[in-house]
Amino acid sequence: MRRSRFAAYVTSLLLATGLTLTGAATAQASSTAATGGYVALGDSYSSGVGAGSYISSSGSCDRSTKAYPYLWNAAHSPSSFAFNACSGATTDDVLAGQLGSLDSSTALVSITIGGNDAGFADVMTTCVLQSDSACVSKINAAKSYVDSTLPGKLDTVYDAISAKAPSSEVVVLGYPRFYKLGQTCLGLSETKRSAINGAADYIDNAIQKRALDHDFVFGDVRTTFTGHEICSSNSWLHSVNWLSIGESYHPTAAGQSGGYLPAFTNAA
DSSP, X not given: OOOOHHHHHHHHHHHXXXXXXXXXXXXXXXXXXXXXXXXXXXXXXXXXXXXXXXXXXXXXXXXXXXXXXXXXXXXXXXXXXXXXXXXXXXXXXXXXHTOTTOOTTEEEEEEEOSTTXXXXXXXXXXXXXXXXXXXXXXXXXXXXXXXXXXXXHHHHHHHHXXXXXXXXXXXXXXXXXXXXXXXXXXXXXXXXXXXXXXXXXXXXXXXXXXXXHTTOEEEOHHHHTTTOSBTSTTOSBOOSOTTOGGGTTSBOHHHIIIXXXXXXXXXX
16 A cells, blocks of 8 residues: 555645646446456546545545446446555556456456556656646656557556456546646646647557457546546546645546546446
8 A cells, every 4th residue: 555656746846846836337237247246456547536535444545435436336236346446556556466356256347557657647747847848758758658668567467357357348447638728727838738638648549459459348538528627617637636636637526427437337
C-alpha cells in the first residue's frame, strides 16, 4: 500500500511553489457474472480516487463505494466480488499484488492500467508547474515510453490474467480526455490542454490495440466523458483539488457513474 504517485509529486511541488491555479451490463454480462465471480483490477481510475466515500479498510488504495466496479457489483450481484484496484498501481503492482483472486471460476475482469507506467503524475506536475514547451517535451517522452515499453508491460499483465482466469471475459478500460478545448478557461494554456488530450488518445490507442490482440474487450470512456471534461460546464473530472491533491485529474463520483460505469457495462 502506498500514496498515489500524483499526491506524492504534486503535494511537494505545488505547496513548495505556492502556485495558485483554478479551472483548471448488458444482460449477457449479468448472466455471465452470476455464474462466476467478478474481479476488479487496476489503478486509481478503477479504485475510484476522486469519487469520495473511500472504504476505510482499503487504506492508501482509496477504493470507493462510488467507483464503477463497486457500482456494477451492487447492480448485478455476481457470485463473488474482489475489488483489488489500488491507487498508484503500475503493471508491476498488478502482477505482484492484485491477481490472487483470479481463478477458473472468475467470469468477469475489469482493469485500467498503464497511466502510471507512462508517468502520468510526472506529466501532469510538469504541465501544471512549468512552461508549454516543458509540458510538451514531457508528454513526448511519455509517448516514447508508450511506443517502446508499455506494450510489453501490458502483454505480461494480460497474459497473466488469461492464465489465471482462462474462462473470464476481460474488459480493459481506457482514460478520458481531460480538457474541453476551445473554451475560455482559467489555468493551463490551450497548448498544454491540447497536448494533454493528445497524450490521452495516444495511450488509449496503445492500450486498445494490446487489449484487442489478446481478445479482450476495450471500453472507451472518451465517448462517455465527451462534454464533461475540465473546462466544460459540467465537468466529471477534478482539476487541481487543493483540499485533496491526490484527487486532482481523477473522475468525480459522477464521472464514475456516468462515464466509467456505462463504458464498462456496454463493453462487458
